[in-house]
Amino acid sequence: MKTKMLVKYFYLGITFITLTCGSIHAQDRDFGGLNRYAQENKNITVSAKPVKVVFMGNSITEGWVNCHPAFFTDNGYVGRGISGQTSSQFLLRFREDVIKLSPLLVVINAGTNDVAENTGSYNEEYTFGNIMSMVELAEVHKIKVILTSTLPAASFGWNPSIKDAKAKIASLNARIKAYAHEHKIPYVDYYAKMVYGDNGALNPKYTKDGVHPTAEGYDVMEALIKEAIDKVL
Template sequence: MLVRFRPLALLLMSLFCLASQPLVAQETATSGEQFSIPATDEGLPGEGPIRRYDWFKNLWKNKRSGWAKQIEKDQNAVVFLGDSITQGWGDNMGGSFGDMKVANRGISGDTTRGMLVRLDEDVLSLNPKAVVMLMGTNDLEEGASPETIAGNVKLIIAELKKHNADMPIVLCEVFPSSASKKRPADKIKQINQLYKEAVKGDPQITVVDTWTLFANENGDAKKEEFPDLLHPNQEGYAMWAAALRPIFATLGYLETNADDFEVEPGFESLFNGKDLTGWMFKANPEREGKKTSIAWPVFKEDIVFDGKTESSDGRYQAVNGRLVVTTPTEGRRIQQLWTTREFPKDFILKLEFRATPNADSGVFLRQPQLQCRDYLLAGPYKDLKNYKPQKWNEMVVTVKDNVAHCTCNGEVLEEAYKLPETGPIGLEGDRGQMEYRRIRVKQLP
């Protein structure tokens, strides 16, 4: 009987195999189509161009199909979303951020609308720890208006916020390029202005001034950093990384070890590295009712922050040995943090500071403000030879007979800066992120 039914069994098995093969092929095709560019714009979110050149369709599909296999591996990474500038940085962003987990989701040639279409599968599926956005330059080449580009970015941000209302979003301004690349400076500046207006006042978003970082006097890219006036070279990527590292450090992703610096004999620390003990907001009722285009908080009474890790508004924070003046959500916000004590005697003040691109701050000496900024971009000391952009720099102020001699990395900022007889030391916040550390003073006989 077994022999009699064997041909029938083989026939049934063959039929089953034949029947299942088209299903497998169909599933594979469907899986591939999932990562293909839609044939038309109909029903797609956003507005403006989606590229459909053959080379781009193949790249878009191949990149996304590959990423789909890494979803589990890339969970909770800091995700970089962008186009060829982002893609060209490499899978691990050139190793620029140490052990911080990163995922590169840049596709060469992509537009803001294309990124919106692929956002769910390429970015949100990773449950990012944070998202870094750089986008918009290719839209310009395709003739999109700045308003259309900014509209798509708003939609992307809305989806990111909907996915996770606490996830940090770092929005990089569109890099400069050239009119010869169909990316004129005036259009890029307009896009960046619309970006800043769109996120103004949003504490979830940090805007990084990567336009001023790279632009020449005409607002275009420089050959030494962008050989083709569009894509950064190794030097350009190093500058971008340096602009982002302080932001990641403030978020707690980098530089998480405590500072092991020891104060020199004769000096005393004004900042313990752990909290804001000894610092305060001074009452400034005289500002109440004054109109200004820049945010300028008013405090009716002194607010002392002894034992607090951040100021009452969160602007000033103690983070792993650094006193951080965070990027204001308003774009610019002027306020000062003061020591609770005054310094009537002659003294030497030493500190180190680090500024994000074009950041603006200041160090108050009893009362007058010594400008402390990203000097080469923000001034006023643009000719310094020893200043290190987006790295730590040392400021030394020696006060004798109510006159201060001020240096940065050994170069003179002010030879004879006149001061009042007494007053506290203060740190100002204006635009961008500023960080201070190793703040110490030595009273002179």
């Protein structure tokens, strides 16, 4: 009897340790990426330097800052893109990377990694809901919003199992555009200016991998978004 009880307690102890270690490990992962810009955000708030516009996005936004840094520094824009992130992760860090910086305006570009299923199966309702939630949070804090289309992509090199990217991106963009129109939010259509071919690909003039813009691609985007920002502000 004592042996059975000891064995029982032994396995209970192992289970407790496993669950505890698992929880600690999960907490260390920073799924939302809140630490990515933590120091830069702190520097901005401490300096009390006004932020004109925050660009919220994924690697397309992060690459934009790296490729054309002057576009951001010269115009008082701040890039808050994190490679690989989906809209749910944007929403998790929206307070830290947007609201606390008190910008006049936020530009939201989401959807690419959702469709690519970076954090799970794609569900348009969830992605669209995340975008709406970011808009609502911005409006509560008196931050103006510009919504942008998801960029065209026929496929994703890191997830070749996605065969219907064109249809999913087109559907999401139509929904974002309709929502923007209904709520009188400016909408910038990168897609229409950058799509190429019947498969909904990103124009090869503007990309090397079919997903991320080159410097020439960012030139196209800059002309479109700068005009929209100037109208809003």
